Amino acid sequence: MAKNIQEYPAQTRPSPRQRLLEQFHNVRTFSEHLCEPLEIEDYVVQSMPDVSPTKWHLAHTSWFFETFILEPNLKDYRSPHPQYTYLFNSYYNSVGERHCRANRGLISRPTVQEIYVYRHYIDECMHNLLEQCDDATLERLTPLVTLGINHEQQHQELIVTDIKHVLSCNPLYPAYHTHKLTPVAATPALNWISYPEGIARIGFEGDGFFYDNEGPRHRQFLESYQLASRLVTNGEYLAFMNDGGYKNPLLWLSMGWSTVQSTEWEAPLYWEHLDGRWHMMTLSGLQEVDLNAPVCHVSYFEADAYARWANARLATEAEWEVAAQGLPLQGNFVESGALQPLPLQAHTHTPQAAQPEQMYGDVWEWTQSAYLAYPGYKPAPGAIGEYNGKFMCNQFVLRGGSCATSVTHIRPTYRNFFPPDARWQFMGIRLAREV
Numbered sequence: 544m545a546k547n548i549q550e551y552p553a554q555t556r557p558s559p560r561q562r563l564l565e566q567f568h569n570v571r572t573f574s575e576h577l578c579e580p581l582e583i584e585d586y587v588v589q590s591m592p593d594v595s596p597t598k599w600h601l602a603h604t605s606w607f608f609e610t611f612i613l614e615p616n617l618k619d620y621r622s623p624h625p626q627y628t629y630l631f632n633s634y635y636n637s638v639g640e641r642h643c644r645a646n647r648g649l650i651s652r653p654t655v656q657e658i659y660v661y662r663h664y665i666d667e668c669m670h671n672l673l674e675q676c677d678d679a680t681l682e683r684l685t686p687l688v689t690l691g692i693n694h695e696q697q698h699q700e701l702i703v704t705d706i707k708h709v710l711s712c713n714p715l716y717p718a719y720h721t722h723k724l725t726p727v728a729a730t731p732a733l734n735w736i737s738y739p740e741g742i743a744r745i746g747f748e749g750d751g752f753f754y755d756n757e758g759p760r761h762r763q764f765l766e767s768y769q770l771a772s773r774l775v776t777n778g779e780y781l782a783f784m785n786d787g788g789y790k791n792p793l794l795w796l797s798m799g800w801s802t803v804q805s806t807e808w809e810a811p812l813y814w815e816h817l818d819g820r821w822h823m824m825t826l827s828g829l830q831e832v833d834l835n836a837p838v839c840h841v842s843y844f845e846a847d848a849y850a851r852w853a854n855a856r857l858a859t860e861a862e863w864e865v866a867a868q869g870l871p872l873q874g875n876f877v878e879s880g881a882l883q884p885l886p887l888q889a890h891t892h893t894p895q896a897a898q899p900e901q902m903y904g905d906v907w908e909w910t911q912s913a914y915l916a917y918p919g920y921k922p923a924p925g926a927i928g929e930y931n932g933k934f935m936c937n938q939f940v941l942r943g944g945s946c947a948t949s950v951t952h953i954r955p956t957y958r959n960f961f962p963p964d965a966r967w968q969f970m971g972i973r974l975a976r977e978v
């Protein structure tokens with residue numbers, strides 16, 4: 544991944560142009576690196592409407608650069624495949640008509656090889672544009688190119704989560720990779736960290752990239768609250784299951800209870816009860832559930848019901864962000880290569896953790912906050928304004944990134960969002976409560 548500017552001695556620091564080119568190529572290369580373990584057949588499958596085939600992600604991220612940067616800015620640029628915009632536009636109404644999302648898995652042509660050729664053509668055109676444009680153009684294009692880079696990182700996470708779902712549908716439990724995990728003897732005790740009441744400031748401020756939904760920075764009054772020092776583990780979640788958690792309507796929101804009834808959920812996604820023991824599908828194939836690892840692949844409804852069972856609640860996104868402010872941005876990200884949440888290691892904690900652990904990486908943490916605009920929020924004009932704002936309805940905010948997120952992609956102010964019944968992302972639980 545891209546180096547930090549501090550890693551270069553002053554006399555050899557790359558120019559803004561070199562840095563942008565390096566970031567662009569690093570991210571484009573990493574997408575293809577994530578696909579190296581795949582067989583050609585894996586690229587094409589769409590296992591449910593929310594999942595996109597790997598080859599669609601590879602093409603769509605290229606289409607993004609083509610549509611928003613190359614076509615408006617590279618003189619005489621003509622797409623080698625003008626019909627691709629119909630296939631690879633995701634949800635941009637202002638760009639034009641597009642193919643049905645749920646039917647992406649039916650598109651066997653263009654082939655995977657043809658999509659790689661398309662990708663490399665886009666890479667070459669982007670390289671030439673960024674290398675040859677004048678400084679004023681570079682300055683004007685940099686925010687858009689950076690958005691494209693971050694957009695591709697979001698799709699890298701989806702490549703991982705979507706292929707996990709695809710492989711989980713195969714009764715042979717094929718493994719994407721073989722990653723040896725180090726078990727831990729026990730989970731550190733959960734303790735509660737207190738935060739005082741007061742007016743907090745949340746939202747992005749400063750230099751660097753952020754999505755429009757992270758701003759404007761603004762004030763929010765918070766009552767005093769407590770946050771759990773670590774994530775909820777599989778073992779703790781199993782206690783909820785064994786206590787009849789999925790059978791007690793008093794623990795569930797009404798929509799959650801009807802979802803449990805209609806889907807017949809009785810455990811997190813990917814869990815299977817085999818030979819008297821709970822197993823789960825991972826990207827390393829079927830494994831016995833590690834009771835010390837963070838619980839993962841639970842919906843908002845399950846996170847909320849678990850919290851109620853545990854005499855606690857989910858944090859608001861403001862509470863989460865205040866707790867995250869000032870913490871080091873480190874954790875189990877995609878760069879670790881594990882691609883699954885890891886147990887909290889004993890050496891990383893003191894008996895009474897003074898700061899919350901596992902805030903970044905491992906699993907996206909459901910908050911109780913509806914995904915809404917911050918005060919004063921205005922989406923960008925034009926098609927780019929469709930990126931975030933139009934999804935501010937019927938979704939909940941998740942914070943902190945996961946084991947499929949890049950460390951260069953996450954921030955304390957980062958707002959992810961999914962509908963309350965979604966489970967296929969790496970989603971987990973941290974508890975909060977009143978003081």
Ligand SMILES: [Fe+2]
Nearest residue numbers: 603633694698
């Ligand atoms: Fe996209």
